[in-house]
Amino acid sequence: xERRKAFRTCVLLVTIALYAWFLVPCDAIADNEExxxxxxxxxxxxxxxxxxxxxxxxKLQTLRSELEGEWGMSEWRxxxxxxxxxxxxxxxxxxxxxxxxxxxxxxxxLLQLYAHLLDSFYExxxxxxxxxxxxxxxxxxxxxxxxxxxxxxxxxxxxxxLRCLLRRADEKSLYxxxxxxxxxxxxxxxxxxxxxxxxxxxxxAVWVDxxxxxxxxxxxxxxxxRKACRDYAGAAADTLKQDYSLSIAYYLLAKxxxxxxxxxxxxxxxxAIDLSSDSSAITGNFYRQYFYKDRFATDAxxxxxxxxxxxxxxxxxxxxxxxxxxxxxxxxGDRKIQERIVREAILWGEKSIRAADDSRNxxxxxxxxxxxxHFRELHDPNL
Amino acid sequence: MSLTTALxxxxxxxxxxxxQDSQELLxxxxxxxxxxxxxxxxxxxxxxxxxxxxxxxxxxxxxxxWFQIPQTQKNQEINDLLASSYVHFIMLxxxxxxxxxxxxxxxxxxxSFEGYLAKADTVSGHTYSEELESLEETxxxxxxxxxxxxxxxxLKNLKSVSLEFEKxxxxxxSTETNYQLSLAAYYLNRTLRHSKPVNFTVCLxxxxxxxxxxxxxxxxxxxLAIAKSEDREGRHLYLTPPLSFKFTPxxxxxxxxxxxxxxxxxxxxxxxxxxxxxGVVTDFNKVEFGRYVFKVNxxxxxxxxxxKLIIPREEFGVDYLKQPSWLFDKDSYDVITIQSGExxxxxxxxxxxxxxxxxxxxxSAVASETSPSSVASK
Numbered sequence: 001x002e003r004r005k006a007f008r009t010c011v012l013l014v015t016i017a018l019y020a021w022f023l024v025p026c027d028a029i030a031d032n033e034e035x036x037x038x039x040x041x042x043x044x045x046x047x048x049x050x051x052x053x054x055x056x057x058x059k060l061q062t063l064r065s066e067l068e069g070e071w072g073m074s075e076w077r078x079x080x081x082x083x084x085x086x087x088x089x090x091x092x093x094x095x096x097x098x099x100x101x102x103x104x105x106x107x108x109x110l111l112q113l114y115a116h117l118l119d120s121f122y123e124x125x126x127x128x129x130x131x132x133x134x135x136x137x138x139x140x141x142x143x144x145x146x147x148x149x150x151x152x153x154x155x156x157x158x159x160x161x162l163r164c165l166l167r168r169a170d171e172k173s174l175y176x177x178x179x180x181x182x183x184x185x186x187x188x189x190x191x192x193x194x195x196x197x198x199x200x201x202x203x204x205a206v207w208v209d210x211x212x213x214x215x216x217x218x219x220x221x222x223x224x225x226r227k228a229c230r231d232y233a234g235a236a237a238d239t240l241k242q243d244y245s246l247s248i249a250y251y252l253l254a255k256x257x258x259x260x261x262x263x264x265x266x267x268x269x270x271x272a273i274d275l276s277s278d279s280s281a282i283t284g285n286f287y288r289q290y291f292y293k294d295r296f297a298t299d300a301x302x303x304x305x306x307x308x309x310x311x312x313x314x315x316x317x318x319x320x321x322x323x324x325x326x327x328x329x330x331x332x333g334d335r336k337i338q339e340r341i342v343r344e345a346i347l348w349g350e351k352s353i354r355a356a357d358d359s360r361n362x363x364x365x366x367x368x369x370x371x372x373x374h375f376r377e378l379h380d381p382n383l
Numbered sequence: 384m385s386l387t388t389a390l391x392x393x394x395x396x397x398x399x400x401x402x403q404d405s406q407e408l409l410x411x412x413x414x415x416x417x418x419x420x421x422x423x424x425x426x427x428x429x430x431x432x433x434x435x436x437x438x439x440x441x442x443x444x445x446x447x448x449w450f451q452i453p454q455t456q457k458n459q460e461i462n463d464l465l466a467s468s469y470v471h472f473i474m475l476x477x478x479x480x481x482x483x484x485x486x487x488x489x490x491x492x493x494x495s496f497e498g499y500l501a502k503a504d505t506v507s508g509h510t511y512s513e514e515l516e517s518l519e520e521t522x523x524x525x526x527x528x529x530x531x532x533x534x535x536x537x538l539k540n541l542k543s544v545s546l547e548f549e550k551x552x553x554x555x556x557s558t559e560t561n562y563q564l565s566l567a568a569y570y571l572n573r574t575l576r577h578s579k580p581v582n583f584t585v586c587l588x589x590x591x592x593x594x595x596x597x598x599x600x601x602x603x604x605x606x607l608a609i610a611k612s613e614d615r616e617g618r619h620l621y622l623t624p625p626l627s628f629k630f631t632p633x634x635x636x637x638x639x640x641x642x643x644x645x646x647x648x649x650x651x652x653x654x655x656x657x658x659x660x661x662g663v664v665t666d667f668n669k670v671e672f673g674r675y676v677f678k679v680n681x682x683x684x685x686x687x688x689x690x691k692l693i694i695p696r697e698e699f700g701v702d703y704l705k706q707p708s709w710l711f712d713k714d715s716y717d718v719i720t721i722q723s724g725e726x727x728x729x730x731x732x733x734x735x736x737x738x739x740x741x742x743x744x745x746x747s748a749v750a751s752e753t754s755p756s757s758v759a760s761k
Contacts, residue, residue: 103429111440118444122407154429160421161437164414194421 041143041181042211045204046221046228048151049091056091060084076133079116083140085109090148103154110148113141114161121168135174138165142185150200150232159196163189177285181207187284191242198239205232205252206290212256229256247276248291251299258303262310266323269300273330294334300327301340308348317352317364321345321371328378345375404448405461411445412468419471423478428562431479432569439484442472466492466499470511477518480563482526482586483570489515489523520612526586527608529618531571532710534580535672538703539624541600544575551605552591560588575622580709584617600624602671606661619660623672626695626723630656630670634683634732649732653680659690672723674716679732686731692716695723 039050050056063081086109093101117138124132145162149155166186169175175182184206188199212225229252237249254268279292304327311320324345328338349372356365418438425431449457449465469492476484492500492515500512507514536544548564548571550556556564567585574583589610595603602625606618632654634647656664659674675691692713694703704718721727 103433107429107433107436111436114437115440115444118411121410122403154427155433156427157421157425157430157434157437160414160417160434164417167413167417168410194424 040211042207042209042225044143045147045150045232046208046211046225048094048228049087049147053088053091056084056088060088076137079113079137082109082112082116083144086113086144090144090151094151098153101152101154103152106148106152107155110145110158110161113144114165117141117165118168121172129172130174135169138169138174139180139182141165142182146185146200146203149196150204150235153197156195156197159189159194159199162196163193178289179286183286187286188245190284191245192240195239195241198236198241198245201232201236202240202245202249205229205236205249206287208232209252209255226256226259243275244277244282244287247272247274247296248287250275251291251296254296254303255299258306262307265303266307269296269303270326270330272296273300273327294337297327297330297334297337301337301344304341304344308344312348312351312355315355317356317368318371320348320352321368321375324349324375325371339379342375342378346372346379349375404452405464408445408448408461408464411441411448412464412471415441415445415468415471415475419475419478422475428558428565431481431562432566435476435479435481435484435566438472438475442468442488462496463499463502466496469496470499473515473518477522480559481566482523482563483567483584485518485523486528486584486586489519523586524612525589525610527589527614527617528584528586528611529606529608529620530582530584531574532582532619532621533575534621534708534710535623536575536601537578537580541624542576543598544572544600545596545598546571546575546601547595547597548587549593549595550588550590551593563588582710589613594620596625602627604661621658621661621673626672627669628693628695628721628723629726630664630667631726631728632656632667632732633728633730634679634734635686635730636683636734647734649679649683653683654729654732655679670727674711677729683732683734686733687717689717690715692718693727694718694720696720697722 044050060081063077063084066077067081086106089106089109093106120134120137121129124134129135142162142165145155145158149158162185166182166189169182170186177183177186181203184203185199188203192199192202208225208229212222212229215222215225233249233252233256237246237253240246240249250268250272254265254272257268258265273293273296276291276293276296278294279288282288282292304324307323308320311317311323324341327341349368353365353368353372356362356368415438418434418441422431422434422438425434445465445468449461452461469488473485473488473492476482476488492511500515501510503510504514509517547568550560550564553560564587567587571585574581587608589608591605591607593603593605594601602623604620606620608618611617632649632651634649634654636647651665651667655678656667656670657676657678658664658671659676664670664675670693672693672695675693677685677691679685704713707713719727
């Protein structure tokens with residue numbers, strides 16, 4: 001009897017030990033410590049990190065004292081500590097001129113984060129990984145690496161690191177390729193690899209642009225976001241190679257210059273439409289939903305009313321019809337878009353003729369009328 | 384995924400033991416291939432250093448996983464996977480123009496995975512051994528291989544060592560040379576922060592150098608680095624903290640006829656102090672701690688011929704002598720302990736001439752009546 005009791009105790013102890021052994025690594029990742037501040041990706045990029053650095057520093061000090069004071073601190077608290085250090089370091093570099101920046105320290109911290117993350121991929125099995133905190137931690141590391149690559153010139157070689165992380169994430173299905181931030185990075189990596197500088201700037205521009213659309217018009221933050229989007233998209237346009245990715249950069253530039261630099265915005269719109277593709281020809285999952293030729297053309301036509309009014313006010317009457325003709329030549333394939341361009345051209349063409357007549361410039365009036373007739377025929381072929 | 388990798392994956396799947404380690408090794412191998420495939424596309428030194436660091440982190444991790452796999456589970460496939468990563472690592476560092484890490488990886492490969500070297504590269508048809516030899520002959524040996532002996536730095540726990548190589552035989556260095564010197568210094572400083580004494584090789588473009596220490600922790604060194612293709616021996620430099628002493632060469636001259644003796648001070652031409660494996664000392668006012676060979680020119684003669692280990696007493700003293708050295712056998716040296724910063728007089732020199740030979744006049748007589756004690760107190 002006693003032997004049976006001892007055997008039972010022994011089995012119980014072994015079971016507890018096995019249970020604990022299996023649970024410890026899972027707990028290390030599954031504990032839902034929300035140490036990180038909640039901030040949207042677009043806002044993070046618009047401010048080039050966290051707005052409140054003081055809060056980040058305080059958080060870092062708390063983490064540091066916890067790390068020093070307690071035994072058996074979770075692996076993830078160590079991770080957060082490294083991540084906060086990285087962000088504070090990165091923030092300190094943004095105030096330095098590019099030629100004075102020493103990247104050794106920052107790169108060492110990024111490698112530390114990378115090593116932490118790679119290890120964690122092997123602590124969980126396939127089913128646990130998706131429901132753990134691993135996907136969000138992965139997103140933070142990719143986000144931080146993207147910000148560093150976009151803002152500092154010497155960080156271009158982060159691209160293989162990003163590709164290796166996303167390869168593992170793909171294998172474990174850790175993100176949604178159609179909707180997520182990681183999906184946007186993956187698609188652009190496939191297009192522009194290994195130019196991390198261009199890729200990161202474009203990704204930042206796309207997410208800031210998305211956030212900007214959510215802001216109230218005329219809000220205090222709008223100008224900050226608009227400038228950030230312009231800067232990122234401009235930097236991306238300088239180094240990207242593929243037509244499609246360039247078209248996205250130009251489109252964002254066009255959108256974000258349309259309020260105050262109308263000629264520039266027009267140039268970018270035409271470049272974007274010229275280089276873009278129909279959504280059916282785009283291979284990536286993320287960008288094809290938001291960035292394709294017809295959408296660029298639709299936005300360009302929406303911009304057209306403002307732009308033609310601006311040209312009219314400036315007395316640049318002949319340009320109105322020329323630009324309308326140029327936009328028609330882009331062949332967007334959408335009949336409604338074509339009709340709208342024609343209508344706008346006729347409206348502003350007629351106004352221009354009246355203005356030329358009023359100023360007794362009959363030669364110009366005649367020239368405009370000849371141009372306008374082409375659009376009238378397009379509008380009503382029976383004329 | 385290449386055919387070889389796919390084959391390795393299938394073979395690994397057939398061995399369930401250590402499957403997670405195998406999967407991690409395979410993933411890290413794929414990462415290394417990824418790094419290697421783009422390594423040549425970066426031009427900025429910071430970018431190159433970052434990709435090199437990623438690869439170093441990767442290969443260290445792979446070695447650590449492999450090392451922890453029990454010997455019984457280390458099958459051929461797992462060994463080949465790591466060896467293949469070393470080959471990719473070598474090609475990556477070659478693309479980054481980083482000879483020191485290429486030297487390191489070739490040595491590792493030859494030491495631990497010699498069998499893999501006999502295999503043929505499926506792309507070129509040559510064996511890996513042939514490919515590596517060709518790489519050495521055509522590229523690696525154009526650099527000088529300098530061996531650094533490092534024992535005292537970890538012993539003194541000098542963590543904040545920051546050394547730089549200054550090329551003293553050229554005024555304006557190209558961006559590429561500057562980059563290579565940064566890489567060499569980066570490797571050197573990284574290795575010096577290890578807690579254990581090691582000797583290691585750093586590859587440098589041939590030329591004259593000064594090893595400078597901004598932190599003041601290590602003795603500065605001037606040395607000549609000769610390309611390995613010309614000098615198979617390379618350079619050997621013993622790194623020590625900057626503890627120096629003055630060395631005053633004194634000859635003890637015996638007069639054969641009456642056996643009475645007197646002391647004479649030798650000039651640099653008559654007495655040579657050679658730092659073991661490094662070269663002749665020219666500045667006798669700043670002689671560093673370490674291993675020496677003494678030489679005198681005729682008619683003078685050394686009374687002992689053993690190599691000397693000179694140790695500043697208050698810095699290392701008895702404790703240092705008690706510990707075995709990782710780099711050399713202390714028993715095979717005459718140990719001389721001195722007070723650092725003080726004069727040291729070498730007394731064990733004799734001559735069989737009555738008078739001191741004058742410069743340019745053979746052995747003409749200039750006898751001195753100075754006593755040993757009076758010279759020593761100078």
